[in-house]
Structures are given as C-alpha cells and as structure tokens.
Amino acid sequence: MPLRRFVNWLVMSVILFFVISALIFVLVSLTPGDAARAIVGPTASQERYEQVRATLGLDLPLWQQYGRWIGGLFRGDLGDSVVTGVPVAQVLADRVEPTLALMISTFVCASILGIALGVIGAARPGVVGKAADVGSVVGSAVPSFWIGLVLATVFAVQLRILPTSGYTPIVDGVGPWLAHMALPVVTLTIGGTALLAKQTRDAVAEQLAQPYIVLLRAHGVSERRILWRHALRGAAVPIVTILGMKMVGLTSGTVLVESVFVIPGFAGYSVSATLLHDIPVVQAITLIFTIVIIVTNLVVELVYARLNVKENA
Known part of the structure; x- marks a missing residue:
C-alpha cells in the first residue's frame, strides 16, 4: 500500500x-x-x-x-x-479471554472450512456445488441463537457429551477448554462457513473459466496446482471481502451466543449491563467492537494492496 x-x-x-x-x-x-x-x-x-x-x-x-x-x-x-463500582477496565479484563477465544476460533474454523468447501465445489460443480448453495441459504437464514439452542439440546441435554454452559480457561486444560468451546464455535461457524463457501465457489469457478487457466492446462500444469495456487489467488479479493465481513459480523454474533451458552465474556455481559443501565460498561464494550471493525477494515485494505502488487508484478 x-x-x-x-x-x-x-x-x-x-x-x-x-x-x-x-x-x-x-x-x-x-x-x-x-x-x-x-x-x-x-x-x-x-x-x-x-x-x-x-x-x-x-x-x-x-x-x-x-x-x-x-x-x-x-x-x-x-x-x-455504576453498578459495582469496579473499574471498567478490570471488569472487561476478566472477561476478554472467552470473547477473544470464541471470535478467533470461529474465524479460523469458518475460514478454513468455507474456503475448502468452496474450492472443492468449484472443481466439482455438480452435487457439491448445489449443496454449497443450499447450505448457504440455510446457514444464512437460520438465526445463530436458534442453532445454538438446538445444538445444546441435542449434545448437552440429550446426549450429555458436552457442557451446556460456562467457560474453562485454556490454562486449566485443553480438553475442558475444547469441550466448552465446541458448541459455541460450531454455532457461529455454520452460517459463516455456508456463505463463505458459496462466495468462494462462485469466485473460483469464474477464474477457472478464464483464458489463462486454459493456457496453464495446455502447458501441462496439474489441476491441483491450477486450482489451489492460480484460481484461488485470482479469486482472493472477493474471498478477503467476505472474511472481513465475517470478522465484523462476529462482533454482534458473539453477543447472542455468549448469552445462550452463558459464557462469561464481555460481549454477553453487554446485555446485562444495558438492562442495568451501566453506561460506562456499555460504552466501553461498544467502543472496543468499533475498534475491532476499524482494524479489520485496515487489514482488508492492506491485503487488497498486497494482492494488487502481486498482480502487477
């Protein structure tokens, strides 16, 4: 840039x-x-x-x-x-790990799964491509809190293989941490993965129809190399855009999911702070999410600039 x-x-x-x-x-x-x-x-x-x-x-x-x-x-x-008299910085410091863990884990899982499914769907446009379209519509239409309630009912209440609520810090053990993070992360990942998979499939499919792909095939370049190195790179701009939107969307998605699974993060805490009219806490949480959005936009701009440099090189 x-x-x-x-x-x-x-x-x-x-x-x-x-x-x-x-x-x-x-x-x-x-x-x-x-x-x-x-x-x-x-x-x-x-x-x-x-x-x-x-x-x-x-x-x-x-x-x-x-x-x-x-x-x-x-x-x-x-x-x-104004409710507890405790400094807001201390209140949020005690709650920052669950929220960050939820956002980062969801972003990584949705990114990897969505891009992989999208690329595979572009390479095999039959059943896989149609499944990505259907999954995108369903995943985008169904509210995340409803998905969370269904998952909690099945895996926590009926099967009793995962906890229904709470959070265990990762320093207390990776196993308990994963057990508490599994359902919330899956809940947030479903919608984001479906939309990202569809956008990736469409963008990669468009690149696979370009003349330079035909030229690469004529020179004997393997399909895997064409797909993952050339077509995916050419489709990077719309994919990066969706990834940025996904991170921005997590700032609101975590509020509902933390409330459903009773995770002691500051996103879910904003609901009770609002009900109690705890203005300093609500303002701080909202401002933090605003900073996350601004930084996300900066990262997206930097990636755009980097991609343009590679294209012009």
Whole structure:
C-alpha cells in the first residue's frame, strides 16, 4: 500500500473513531433508564439522588460528559461501573479471554472450512456445488441463537457429551477448554462457513473459466496446482471481502451466543449491563467492537494492496 494512501486511510480512521465514539456516547446516554436512580433505589431522597448524579457527572451537559469520557479514554481510564463500582477496565479484563477465544476460533474454523468447501465445489460443480448453495441459504437464514439452542439440546441435554454452559480457561486444560468451546464455535461457524463457501465457489469457478487457466492446462500444469495456487489467488479479493465481513459480523454474533451458552465474556455481559443501565460498561464494550471493525477494515485494505502488487508484478 502506498504511503500516501495509508496515511489517508489512517486519518479517515481517526475521524471515524471520533464520530462513532460520539454517536455511541449520545445513543447510550439516551437509552431509557437512570443509572443514579438504579444505584440509590426508588425510595431514596431527592437530595441523595442529586448527589449521586453529581458524583457520576450526569448533571453536566452532554458535551461535557463526552469530553470527560474521551479524555479519560486517552489516559487509559474507561471509568467505573455504576453498578459495582469496579473499574471498567478490570471488569472487561476478566472477561476478554472467552470473547477473544470464541471470535478467533470461529474465524479460523469458518475460514478454513468455507474456503475448502468452496474450492472443492468449484472443481466439482455438480452435487457439491448445489449443496454449497443450499447450505448457504440455510446457514444464512437460520438465526445463530436458534442453532445454538438446538445444538445444546441435542449434545448437552440429550446426549450429555458436552457442557451446556460456562467457560474453562485454556490454562486449566485443553480438553475442558475444547469441550466448552465446541458448541459455541460450531454455532457461529455454520452460517459463516455456508456463505463463505458459496462466495468462494462462485469466485473460483469464474477464474477457472478464464483464458489463462486454459493456457496453464495446455502447458501441462496439474489441476491441483491450477486450482489451489492460480484460481484461488485470482479469486482472493472477493474471498478477503467476505472474511472481513465475517470478522465484523462476529462482533454482534458473539453477543447472542455468549448469552445462550452463558459464557462469561464481555460481549454477553453487554446485555446485562444495558438492562442495568451501566453506561460506562456499555460504552466501553461498544467502543472496543468499533475498534475491532476499524482494524479489520485496515487489514482488508492492506491485503487488497498486497494482492494488487502481486498482480502487477
């Protein structure tokens, strides 16, 4: 990626960060509920209520509240939970491993399985290709939380071979960690794999119809080499696009799946924080997911630039 293009993208990302952070702050602040009232209770005096509002800074104009929040953010201070009084950074630090493990494991599994099925479907466009189309429609249409409930009912409740909920850190053993991650990862992988497989099959099939593939076959290049090295590379741009969309989609998909399987991650915790009107926690979690999306877009842009360099070489 040329330096000028990278600098322009970086500037736009910084502007986007401030715009989205302001929108997050305003929208979360406007959600129904009152954090001060939730803390003091419905029977507290008005004086006590006003004191708590002043302590939390809720009596300040919204723009001043945002200034205090963004200033603390650049100092590494995400504020304190209005419910527990614990620093938000500590709350999220205790919950970051389950969410990251779920997102990374799902992304890797969906990427490998989706690309492999797509390439095989392009090489064998008969039954395999049609199965990829059907699987894509079904996997994209069925909600992930419903898939999770079905898997939990079958494998955890009826067969009793996997746990229904919870999370075991990987340092406590790979076996228990895999047992707790299996159902959530499969739940999130199904939809992403189906869509990626279809897009990969279509992109690779289009490349296999190009004249340069005919030329490679005429020179005796093996079908496996043509398929996995040349056709797949030519189809890389749409595949990378879908992979980027998959990572972005995981920021919302993990919220539902963590809630279904009671995984103590910060994605699922955002639901209870919202219900309790714990504004600092909700703002921090939303901002973290925003940063993930921005970084994902940067990685996709870098990969695009790398692919263009190889094509022009």
